Amino acid sequence: MIEKSLQDLQAWIEKNDYKGYEPFDGLSSPLYRVVSGNLLSERLLQQLIRQSPFNLRPFLGVKSIDSTKGRGYIASGYLKMFQHTGTPIYKEKAENCLQWLIDNKSPFYKDFSWGNHFNYASRGGRLPKYESTIVWTSLIGQAFLDGYEILQNTEYLEIATSICDWILDLPREQTDSGVCLSYVAYEQSSIHNSNMLGAAMLARTAQFTNNQEALEVAKQAMLYSCSRQLRDGAWYYGHASKYHWIDSFHTGYKLDSLKCYTECSNDRTFEENLQRGYEYFRNHFFEESGRPKYYHNRAYPVDIQCASQAIDTLVYFSDIDASSLELALRVAKWTIDNMQDKSGYFYYRILPFKKVKIPMIHWGQATMYKALAFLLSKHQS
Numbered sequence: 001m002i003e004k005s006l007q008d009l010q011a012w013i014e015k016n017d018y019k020g021y022e023p024f025d026g027l028s029s030p031l032y033r034v035v036s037g038n039l040l041s042e043r044l045l046q047q048l049i050r051q052s053p054f055n056l057r058p059f060l061g062v063k064s065i066d067s068t069k070g071r072g073y074i075a076s077g078y079l080k081m082f083q084h085t086g087t088p089i090y091k092e093k094a095e096n097c098l099q100w101l102i103d104n105k106s107p108f109y110k111d112f113s114w115g116n117h118f119n120y121a122s123r124g125g126r127l128p129k130y131e132s133t134i135v136w137t138s139l140i141g142q143a144f145l146d147g148y149e150i151l152q153n154t155e156y157l158e159i160a161t162s163i164c165d166w167i168l169d170l171p172r173e174q175t176d177s178g179v180c181l182s183y184v185a186y187e188q189s190s191i192h193n194s195n196m197l198g199a200a201m202l203a204r205t206a207q208f209t210n211n212q213e214a215l216e217v218a219k220q221a222m223l224y225s226c227s228r229q230l231r232d233g234a235w236y237y238g239h240a241s242k243y244h245w246i247d248s249f250h251t252g253y254k255l256d257s258l259k260c261y262t263e264c265s266n267d268r269t270f271e272e273n274l275q276r277g278y279e280y281f282r283n284h285f286f287e288e289s290g291r292p293k294y295y296h297n298r299a300y301p302v303d304i305q306c307a308s309q310a311i312d313t314l315v316y317f318s319d320i321d322a323s324s325l326e327l328a329l330r331v332a333k334w335t336i337d338n339m340q341d342k343s344g345y346f347y348y349r350i351l352p353f354k355k356v357k358i359p360m361i362h363w364g365q366a367t368m369y370k371a372l373a374f375l376l377s378k379h380q381s
Contacts, residue, residue, distance in 0.1 A: 002379070005336045006081075006372045012344030013365050018071060018097075019064040020361025021057055023050045023348070027119040029060040042121035053351055055358045068104060068114040070362030071097050072140035077366075077373040079146045084377035091151065098147055098156065101140060106132040109185070111166035112159050113137040123242055124189060134170060134183055135253075137163055138197040145204055160205045164214055167198045172217075178224030179217070180239075191238045192225045193250040196257035203264040215265055222261055225254070226273040233280030234296065246296045248285040249309035255281060256313055278317060282327070285310065290330030291338075302350040304360070307335040308367035315374045328375055335368075 026049030027042060035041035049056050057063075075097035082090035106113045113132035120127040127133070141163040148156040171188040173180040181198040183189035199221035202214040228239050235254055237243040258274045261267070284296040285306070292306045293299055314328035339347045341357065346364045349356040359365065 001336060002332060002372055002376045005332075005340060006369070006376060008340070008344035009346070009365060009369055009372070010344075012359075013074065013361075013369065016064070016359075016361075018074065018361065019066055020070075020345075020359045020365060021055075021062065021064060022067065022116075022118070022360055023363050024116075024120055025057070025062055025065065025118045026050060026060075027121065028062045028065070029057075031060060032119065039121055039126065042119075042126070043123075046121055053354045053356050055356075057358075064361070065117045066104070067117065067362040067366065068101060069136045069139055070366035071101055071104075072114075072136075072143040073362065073366035073370040075101070075143045076146050077370040079143075079150050080370070080373040080377050083150050084373070084380070094147065095151070098144060101143075102159065106130050108132065109166060111169070112141075112162040113166045113185075114140050124183075125187075127184065132166070132185060134167060134181060134194045134198045137166060138194075138201040141201045142204070145201075148208070157205075157208055160201075161209055161211075164202055164205045164209075164211065167202060168214065168217060170198070173224070175224060177227040178222070179220045180224045181217075181221050190240070191243065192228070192235050193237070193253040193257070195221050196225050196254050196261075200257035200260040200264075203261045207264045218261055218265065219267060219269070222258065222270055226258070226270045229273055229277065233276035233278075234284075235277070247294055248281075248292060248296075248306040249303075251277070251281050251285070252309035252313035256316055259316065278321070281313070282321075282324070286327065286331065290327070290332075290334035292331055292335070300350070300352050302339075304335070304339060304346050304348055304364040305367060307331060307339065307346075308364070308371040311335075311371035311375055312367070315371070315378050318378060325375075325378065329379065332372065332375055 024046055026046035031045055035045050075094050078090045078094035106115050114136045115130050115132045119129050141160050144156040144160045170185055171182040173188055173190045180190040180195045183191050183194045199218040202218040206214045229235055234246045237245055237250055255277050258270055285293045292310045294301055294303045294306050310331050311328050314324040318325040345359045346368050347355055348358040348360050
């Protein structure tokens, strides 16, 4: 089942030249010229297109586009498949994706970093097209480290080192309980998952470079987020009151990052935080059938990003919780049965009254490709 799903998905991705829609791509519409300059109007346009149960994009001039984060996820999936099967074509495809990322780094910075291929507006402010974020950059950086470890290509480690230089140059919120790496480079923006993703990237790269500054900054970043973990093991999206929600896929990012930091740094300071966070994740974001939940306290929307990140995180934790692999298989089966189109791609969301069958590229196809490749390789090992 997983092999067929993966093959069908890969065929769809490659047939569509790695392009698709994104949930937040609404400001790619020509209507952006009408609302540009008014943050509320920009957010309304973006959210109208994102939240509509019908695909308004073709009617509003939003086209399928490339995704840097999507290409990073797909590269990691190809690398997993090469490692698992030894088939040379996966190596070639992974190298092509990584080269595309090298060629499409953000034009705004000397060091390697990446952002969206569209303008973005949120309650936190605006994010211009191609402006790098620590989330995109750290997750793509992990793909380059995968490439270095699996293919032994030293250029990929050089790029990872450059990424870390970019992260170390970011603004930081300084507190008595750690520092928070900024989401973006042009102002301080303190968000837990992005802070922890950056810390994981610093720690994993330092395994190979022995950069002690990177390790210390990573520890201070983890201290910031772990000292602000809630008593029940959850994390808010961010510490500020406007960010007080708890969702599945950002929780997965945080857990993956903390586990990566702990293993790569050999620092056991935050093991209790990791255990509490993982137990919260398992206990709050899954139904018995394997259906993943978006928020900790309600079922809808059922979102493909939550499904893919859940599979990825559960497989990653299977070395410390054997039962997590069985849960990952249940999530994968439910998602394949209920959210994969006959043409190979995965649907965006399920609402109480409708399946939203829009093909998102990073948000769904790329994340599912990586997750299913990881699950397949782990399950058959």
